Amino acid sequence: MSVVSRSNLARAALGPLAAAALIAVLASGAIAPYQAYSVGLAAVYTVLVLSVGLLAGWAGIWSIAHPAFFALGAYFAAYGSTHGWSLELVMLGAVGCSAALGAFLGSAGARFSMLYVALLTLAFTMVSLEVMGQWIGVTGGDQGIPMEELHSALGLGALASAGTQAQYIAVGVAGIALAVAALARPSALRMRLVAAKSHPMAARSIGIAPEAQSALAFAVSAAFAAVAGVLLALVVGFVSPEPFSLALAISLIAACVLGGAGTLSGAVVGGAYLTWAPTAAESAGVPQQILQGVVLIAALLFLPGGVMPFLGRMARRLLRRPAAQPPASVQLPEETSQPVPAPAATAPELLRLDEVAVTFGGLKALEGASMSVRAGETLAIIGPNGAGKTTLMNVLSGLVGGGRVAGSARYRGKPLLKTRATARRGLGIGRTFQHAETFPELTVLENVLCTRRRITAQHRARAAELLDRVGLAHVADRYPAELPFGLHKQLDLARALAEEPELLILDEPFGGLDATERTQLARQIVRQQQRGTAVVIIDHVLDDLFAVAHRVVAFDFGRPIGEGEPGKILDDPRVRSSYLGEGGAQAGLPLRDGTEPAAVRLDGVDHTYGGVTALHGVDLTIPRGSVIGVVGANGAGKSTLGRIVHGVLPPTRGGRTVDNDLRAALVPEGRALFKTLSLQENLEVAAYAAGIKGAVLRERLAETAEWLPPRLRDRMGVAAAGLSGGEQQILAVARALMAGPDLLIVDEPALGLSPAMVDEVYGRLGRLAHEGMTVVLLEQSLGRAASACHEVVVLHEGRIAVRGEPADPLFLTRAEQAYFDGPDDVRAAVAQS
Structure with missing residues (x-):
């Protein structure tokens, strides 16, 4: 009831x-x-x-x-x-x-x-x-x-x-x-x-x-x-x-906006407005449409939420009690800090995938994915960005969207792929999302209760108990926007656990959390292991991931490339190569003598997003004419650092010093091309944004077109959507060149490209370096960066873990260790924070 x-x-x-x-x-x-x-x-x-x-x-x-x-x-x-x-x-x-x-x-x-x-x-x-x-x-x-x-x-x-x-x-x-x-x-x-x-x-x-x-x-x-x-x-x-004319429809919308859409008192205000607006217009001597238009414009400008929500907010500010203070961190029994032993080989198989593939048009996002998960087992999925991990998660939860799914997946012995996404919750499958996709207009308690079709007193009691278990009881009546990022993640997990799933899918749950929050989350995962829940988890914070995993499967380019125990999986050469890339000597970089002036200098730079620390204490000097590689796993802070170096993102703390008249351009991750525009129109839009037009634009367009490979130069009228991934990446770099930059920042230039296209993209970036341009490469692959850069900086959880020149024979060894674990002094500092 x-x-x-x-x-x-x-x-x-x-x-x-x-x-x-x-x-x-x-x-x-x-x-x-x-x-x-x-x-x-x-x-x-x-x-x-x-x-x-x-x-x-x-x-x-x-x-x-x-x-x-x-x-x-x-x-x-x-x-x-x-x-x-x-x-x-x-x-x-x-x-x-x-x-x-x-x-x-x-x-x-x-x-x-x-x-x-x-x-x-x-x-x-x-x-x-x-x-x-x-x-x-x-x-x-x-x-x-x-x-x-x-x-x-x-x-x-x-x-x-x-x-x-x-x-x-x-x-x-x-x-x-x-x-x-x-x-x-x-x-x-x-x-x-x-x-x-x-x-x-x-x-x-x-x-x-x-x-x-x-x-x-x-x-x-x-x-x-x-x-x-x-x-x-x-x-x-x-x-x-x-x-009943169409004018009534417009007046109804105006009345709703004025009173406050979704509010009961707002409906009363709107009803009164519709009734007496004609009389008010007649008394004012103006046409009713003019009066309604003025009222609506005023409401949209000054009271966009409506009259009643505005008055409600004012009343809450006057009457609201101080925010509840969170209790001490949730303390679980000491034994729960250690993972539950892996289930026996004879344990029942909960999930099996055989040759699962996902294609989006001509793009193969997943191919040949075969694996199994036993009841009570925690399976970790690792791999670099673009390896197909999230696509696999979406296959399990039925959220592939427009992708075409092939192969076989069985859950508790029954076919899974044909089951609707909305029915999989009822089968016992719960999931979280990488960015903690909570429902902002529902309170914390309602975010958990909305998983039920009907809400009873027993459901409310269970939801309150669950919130207490995950450390959210003190904010049960708050809205997600009032919570720090760590509690957002906890709420996402609580919603996934609301109906005691047999299979829990966790998409980067450790990302953006501090050390204490990661420890608490690990304990929650262990507690689910004790309850017999099977967990499939992906993350780039490998030390925390491996601490709770029983088994690890590594992916690269949409295919599984290795499987093993958490402590041994990185010993597989294929797995290490997928993260670090193939090492190599520097490929004909322009020489430096060490006296080059700094193009950009960062001093003590920190940056946070809503309480999430993306960068901490970054000191970095980028000399003119250099090729600098910034390397790290997904979530290490590379993109944030690139945007700060570019100048489009001001740091939360610290300073950025730029050489006089430096012009910088950024090629964002994912390219961000205008797909419906032609190649030439993409270049022209960039020029317009930089204030270039007329004869200068035509000259710059001719120079940039000359930089393009012939197969693109001859297709300037073709829509960008018709290009391959590698060709789109080259066009994205060309678009950045239209501004005539001195400093070029390229975020993930090899993402999703075949090896041949990676070589071509890097070759063209090398040509720019030889012409005197300063280049910053934001890369996941340590090997690629080492072969293409004068200096490599390894980021780990927003901090510079190590930096050096690839020519140093000891550097790659130190860089590999720092890539996954960070240096010892940083790890100790994080543990104490």
């Missing part, structure tokens, strides 16, 4: 109590008849605005279809009153038809973007209103149709329209509608709607189908709009097409 707290019941009772009080005032005659009519009309519009506002606020759908549902309810009432229908039959017919049509629109619109949903609902309204206008036998066409008395099948007597009785009913129904919405607010329905709106992929991972939620939300919203239409017919006493 769903649990409703006393506070929720008290809030829900406010609507009916306020309605009863207002009815008493109306019955006393204290309000003039014309104003009483306006009060009844305001009640009607409150229900209508509520239907639109909750759909927008809870489900994220802005509808232009609601004038049609509003009209449908009104015409149902008018037609039914002239054909002897009962009030109950009118309500059931209007609500049923509108709900069915709303479910259709919600289901169809879920496949499109917000723009197409708006166009779809606009088209629906235009067609519906045209049908109502032309169906003269039912609607009366432009002449309209009068209301007559409606009799109740339940013996409630005859209900006259356009009188005080109709106004009382409108006010009473509005109060009931607000009560229903108040009771729905703490329900699983609202939580799952908000979850599907906030992050569809994460919602699917916990069994929520966004399409189904959109259909349900639209159906309920349309039903409320139809009820408002029936009330309108009763209050006005006549139904014609005029009130």
